[in-house]
Amino acid sequence: MQSKLAKILIIEESVKRILTLKVKRGIIKEQNPQSVDENIANAEKIVVVAGSFSYSFKNAILAKHDNMVMIRSYSPLDASQVAELENAKTVIVGSYT
Known part of the structure; x- marks a missing residue:
């Protein structure tokens, strides 16, 4: 069974991957x-x-x-x-x- 921290890291990586893909496709603008x-x-x-x-x-x-x-x-x-x-x-x- 995965620890709570491991689950959080998996979710954060998934969110990062999805947002990166959206920026690359122009769905959302990159913000700095x-x-x-x-x-x-x-x-x-x-x-x-x-x-x-x-x-x-x-x-x-x-x-x-x-x-x-x-x-x-x-x-x-x-x-x-x-x-x-x-x-x-x-x-x-x-x-x-």
């Missing part, structure tokens, strides 16, 4: 939720992307909101900058036109 610490760090996070006049722009936003990241860029964004944008609640793009 953010940790609580990441959610707190990114709460109402604003990312500002600007070139010219970026420092005065940054200071004006920081006066009202302290969870802000500044990306000063005159060329295409790199992977780390794109990651900042993906984690932001709001993205502000400034241009000189």
